[in-house]
Amino acid sequence: MTQTLSPNHELAAQLRDSRLKAGLKHWIGGQWVDAQSGQTFEAHSPVDNSLLTTVASGDAADIDRAARAAHDAFQTWKAVSGAERRKILHRIADLIEKRAQEIAVLESVDTGQAIRFMKSAATRGAENFRFYADRAPGAQDGQSLPAPGFINYTLRQPIGPVGVITPWNTPFMLSTWKIAPALAAGCTVVHKPAEWSPVTATLLAEIMDEAGLPKGVHNLVHGFGESAGKALTEHPLIHAIAFVGETTTGSHIMRQGAETLKRVHFELGGKNPVVVFDDADLDKALDAVVFMIYSLNGERCTSSSRVLVQEGIYDEFTARIAERARNIRVGDPLDPETEVGPLVHPRHFDKVMGYFGKAREEGATIAAGGQRVGDSGNYVSPTLFTGARNDMAIAQEEIFGPVLTAIPFTDEAEALALANGVRYGLAGYLWTNDLTRAHRFAQGLEAGMIWVNSENVRHLPTPFGGVKSSGIGRDGGDYSFEFYMETKNIAVSLGTHKTARLGVGQAAPIAKETAEG
Template identity: 55%
Template sequence: MSGATVRSTSDEVATHPPHERVLHFIEGAFVPSRDGGCFETRAPATNDVLAEVAEGLAADVDRAVSAARRAFDESPWPRMTPAERAAALRRVADAIEARGEEIVRAECLDTGLPIAQARGQATRAAENFRFFADAVTQLETHAYGVDGRFLNYVVRKPVGVAALITPWNTPFMLETWKVAPCLAAGNTCVLKPAEWSPLSAVKLAEAIADAGIPPGVFNLVHGIGEVAGAALVAHPDVRLVSFTGETTTGKEIVRSGAATLKRFSLELGGKSPVVVFADADLDRAVDAAVFGVFSLNGERCTAGSRLLVEDAVYDDVVARVAERTAAIRCGDPLDPATELGPLIHPEHWRSVRGYVETGVAEGARLLVGGDCPPGLPASNYLAATLFADVRPEMRVFQEEIFGPVLCATPFRDEEEAVRLANGVRYGLAAYVWTRDLQRAHRVAGAIDAGMVWLNSQNVRDLRTPFGGAKESGIGREGGRFSFDFYSELETIHTALGDHPIPRLGLPTGDKEVRGDAGTHR
């Protein structure tokens, strides 16, 4: 059954911009593809053509990487002080805020993200630049004294050209999450946004140009992942690859980049559990569970898509969640009252809808949703969906759906809760609800995940590492952990006096000076 509250599309709400042309941004200028090729991007709310986008091929990628390499070798950017780069990043943040409404509108039209949620994403994007501007000026310097004879210290240096490949969900915020620390550390970059949501990246290029970042430091190439993304990862002048997306693509990126020994930061898929014990504050747990999977149209890597509930309160919690799920307002993403917009693309809608059919076929109990809400255009809308009594062997329990689908499963005790939480190949995030703080910490430590929230929804602290375990990724970004990835560490060993140096090759009969040869590796 559907049961969702529907917001009808109206001319006042669903006004779309005229058809536009989207270009690459290379060496400080917006340019078409070398061969003039384009591809279409469509508005998820209607599937009407939204823009013609320059289609980057290997030649365009090479042009962008070459520009980034020249900027790294010749521009002042890598040689600026951290404070100078920080000042430039703060100007980018100001330019983003000046374009706030433009960015929000582009994001909504391009992704189907509800405008009330998109506004928060745009604000976070500016915060990312300010945070990393502050952070790069506050990085600690490690120094090690050795018995008064040596002072050894570690310096951070830029690595080179970075390939930044971003997904189609919340693209603008995630682009800034990568670009800000990359540039703060002194690198140059080529950004390749997802082909399904390329529009807001242009706004980022405009903001960076307005901030006076030297040409070539930031470059933007649009294109299909299997073509432009593959050429970018394989390019010999690219030294770092930061990728957010699905696990299968992440594995291919590692294979492609291994030939040139690139360094990788990969934030991949998730199938995160929300573990609710009987003693939890159930009102808050239900609020968080519903928001965590149905906000951002369910298209979020850290979505709590598996609701694991202790037997004693399982029926009560599922009933509460079902009532809330049925009341979620689906509608036009530009309507401020909309809580759930359309999925990004017809192909993705078919994938998510296919999982609903699979769940029913496997015997899960479909309580709410599962199809396009009545009264909305035949595009990419899917009502908020809830399955109950989902068994751990079912595909809807095991596989990332990446849509507004929540699967509820009961558990008997703490041991089974942990076993169910860990019973998938992913390990990105987890959420635990209980008033027993000892149990909360015990369960958090037992769950295999990069991040665990206790009695909380997903609230980010930019100082902490972000990333996953198992097939949810490799590496961590966030705070100083971003700079560990985007910096080369160099140790400088300084002798404070004339320490003994063993002498080899002396003429026969000369007295050998022996001394501490040090520790050799």
């Protein structure tokens, strides 16, 4: 009997034939082009690691062409009014919403993320463009700073062509999160997406072109970090690099950009704690803990991958987490019922699987999961480690999968020491009904973003970013413009101040000690 395909599978099959079979090209200066070297690389489906498409493999020559196109386009784009940029960015948002199902299916096929989450990721991409579209008319606004005898005023101007390097987890949404404010500010862009998830970057380029974005304002170059990425971070026409990814790569980018004094914005790794005190609403806390580690396959920079639980409730609370983890639906990412899909790439799958042996060696207990699912593809069972200590690798290193490490604590002081006892500081989550403790603990927590009695709920005007090894700079609201724009001060004299006069009379005699010295 012939099996009936679901609508998601039918659309995926159509898109494979119509969009992916011919391969993916660069988008440079308003044209789809092959790599100048003619080289390509393969992208594979995380479901079964079969060939998905071939992709143009960029290098320094392609980056140079894209950077020059961005440089040339900047000369006119920077002068386009904020009101006109607003119109274009809203048209981009409209088209994203119109093609949201296509984006979601391609994202699931390319990354293994469950379709239930990718639908909202596409919608969030449109929200990012709308948010910054509405801020484009005021992007250059500054301050009036009067002083005796002067009027000082500031304004902001776009920094120039920028490089945007995006990761393989939720790549479409994170690309919009970086590109939208850059365009709103008046910058031009060279975008290098992660080589493990190249598909939806091509779709975004199509959408921006269809919306009327001038040729060369946005350029797309596929490739590997050691070739295309390195060339982008070193190129003298690129004035800044916005990067989302792994901490070690961020260090490389900073070194590579030093020669040309690149401004950098990094959103890097995390080992984010969620701290559960015994006075918390434990039912709500349980929902949040499970959601923030197992949604998006655990491949989320803000995931709460360490749960610190007060001793008196530790056994019961972790038992409830384990039960929920065992019930999570793992499977085909295009199935709307699926909650966890396959990890993005076999190399990442091997990395995550490697932590199960480390956990046993270090004396932790695998209370749930700890194994692969199925015989093919990159499927990992949702996993919980209990009986863990903060000095274990599973508590210190970013695993970036559906893997949670549970550590007990006795009191607030120990909880804070455990929470801060890692190299990272991106996000933190706190569950307690003690109002004063909530404020006190949040202020002591070494993290750029903290949610109290909540999972990660983003408010777009607020600053997004981390401290320590989790990043440099902030996204969100006008914080993004601080990166993509230069602030200029202009001082205008009112004609009332006196300037010191030199060379108008007989020179004063040189002091004896100075002449002799």
